Each structure stands twice: as C-alpha cells, then as structure tokens.
Amino acid sequence: MADIAAARSLGQADIDSSASHLYNPPMFTTVQWKEGGVRLLDQRLLPGEVVDLDCKSVEQVAQAIESLAVRGAPAIGITAAYGVALAAQKISAESFDAFYSALLPSCKRLAATRPTAVNLFWAIQRMKEAAQSQAHLPIAAIKKHLLAEADAILSEDIAMNHAIGLWGAELIKPNWTILTHCNAGALATGGYGTALGVIRGAWEAHKNISVYADETRPILQGARLTAWELMQDDIPVTLITDNMAAHFMQKGKINCCVVGADRIAANGDVANKIGTYGLAILAEAHGIPFYVAAPSSTVDIQITSGAEIPIEERDPREVSHLAGVSIAPIGVAVANPAFDVTPARFITGIITEKGCFKPEQVGQTIDRTPALKNNKIPPS
Secondary structure (H helix, E strand, C coil), X not given: CHHHHHHHCCCHHHHHHHHHHHCCCCCXXXXXXXXCEEEEECCCCCCCCCCEEEECCHHHHHHXXXXXXXXXXXXXXXXXXXXXXXXXXXXXXXXXXHHHHHHHHHHHHHHCCCCCCXXXXXXXXXHXXXXXXXXXXXXXXXXXXXXXXXXXXXXXXXXHHHHHHHHHHCCCCCCXXXXXXXXXXXXXXXXXXXXXXXXXXXXXXXXXXXXXEECCCCCCHXXXXXXXXXXXXXXXXXXXXXXXXXXXXXXXXXXXXXXXXXXXXXXXXXXXXXXXXXXXXXXXXXXXXXEEECCHHHEECCCCCHHHCCCCECCCHHXXXXXXXXXXXXXXXXXXXXXXXXXXXXXXXEEECCEEECHHHHHHHCCCCCCCCCCCCCCC
C-alpha cells in the first residue's frame, strides 16, 4: 500500500489551498435551487438532449429520483435535501410542532425513492436535524435555514469532490489508462465527481491519462453519461462494452480501475453499480489496482458488512427493452439488481475527502463531522 501512503502524505492544508485551483466548472449544472423549486439536468435524455427538469413539488422531486432523471448517490442526497427545503416552503403551520409534523411525510416520501444509496438518508436526516436545531425561531426563519442547509450540502459536496480529486491524483501515474464503470462524475454529484474527480485531478495534474469507460448495462450510464461528460472536458475516453474489460486487462491496456460507491460498510465492503464486483475480481486476477472514490457521507458505519446493504431491484423493462424497444422474448423472467457488493479484499484503497485508506480502515478513520452532525442513518 505504498501508493496509498504516498497519497496520504498530502496534507489537509495542501487540499484546502489547492481546491480552488483544481476545479473548472462544467458546462452544465446537475442540481440547483432555481425559481422557487428544484432544477435538475434530466439525465434520462443525455447525451442527445441537454434539458432541465423543474420540480415544483416534493412528489415531482421523488419521481425524478425514482425515474433516474437524477442519479448518483451524492446527487440524490443533494436533491433530497432540496426536496425537504421545497416541502418546508409550502407548509403554512405557525408553531414548530405543527410545522415539523407536516414536514415528516415529505421526508418519508423522499426516503422511499431508492434504498441503496446511503447519501439519500444522510441528507434527509441532516435536514431534519437542521429544522430541529432552529425550533426556537419563527417558521419563516426555519424555512430560510433549511434552504441554506441544502445549499451547504451542495457546496460541501463539491468541496469534498475537489479533495477526492487531489488525493486520488497522487495515486495515478503518468500515462496510465484508467477503467471506470457507470458514472461517478459531475452528473452524479454536486460537481466535479468522485471517480471522475480522480480522473479530472490526474488530467489537470498533466499526467497524460486516458480512460476506458464501460457502457454499464442496462441503463448505459457509461455510454450515455461518462463518455459524454469526459468529452466535455476533452479527456481522452474510449467506450467499451462491459464484457470487454477482461480482454483489455489481458492485453495490458488498463493500468488501474477507479469507481464510485453508493454505500460503503464499516468493514470496507462497497455497494456500487451492478458489474463492479466482477471488475474488481478481474482487476485482482490481472494485478491491477482497484480504487473506490466516494465522500465520507457514503460510509455507513452502522452497517458492519456488505451483506447488510439493501440492493435495489429495478423495473425488468430496463433489461428486456432498449430505448423502449423489446430485445427479449415477451414474458421471459428478468432479474434486474441495480447494484452489487464488492468485498473489501478486492479493493486496493478507498479515496475520500479525508485521504486514501485501506478498506478495513475506512470505518475507523472517517470523521464525518462537521459534514454529518451524527452518524445515525434512519432505516429506508
């Protein structure tokens, strides 16, 4: 783990002083508060169309999360935070108890959208705590505070991604080719990205890297989103099908793998987009480093191992149909788990805004304050 030790030698002061120089804002905004509602870049339409989706109700926000108009664990969390703020604006109660009681059903609806990404529950819990902490203030002031808290969650996420990019760039050697799976970029976060944050950090450090992007069946986040996002930054990217990874590893074309995460257990097991586990096994078989990049809000210290992580099962039509056209026999049984769990033993290191850790260290070394006021994650 010499490379991890070298990366961790980068001091926090270096991150703080360098972050402002690292990030070039993308030509798009994934999630924002706009005109009294939640504005999302509708990722269902990419790469063909760049269209914003304006959500004016909590139900619209929830449906946007469920339908993958917005996706990626950090982005889902940010969107849910703004959803809570949106719900608060519409409550007419005059007492705090009545206000808070009216807020809880919206929190519950947002929490029910997707079960695997822990950032969703983290953000909702943080918003509930933000409301409780201001119970002594007038309701109008609490509403403003909740919107400010959602803004802070967005800003903190971008700052954490900057730091992840700096830590991760230390691990990437010049002229390497990096394999990534799904999309863990600015589209999946508040900005800059986690796995793509590492890639962006290495590119901006002039390491002359290139990228292989898995297409990522069945939703094709790699083909539709990652390839598009990297092309926006002129980072060299080659799109491959999921079942080509072993071939390119065998040919010596891939130097390391960097992926994101939707939930990380205390022992370092990682839930990420389906197919990640297989890539980790392939990387070990070929002696290729396998890194996971995620903010500390993705670490769920209440879950001891990956066996406890709930895995979302999605609509069978995502597998049996492509762009609305059936590609399978009518009536065939379909399984469609959205995520799999990669055991910690297959992971070289987990890159967070706090540094790069061995998987078994991540649960003990992550200090989630002030980004998280307590570590209790409500059940989904």
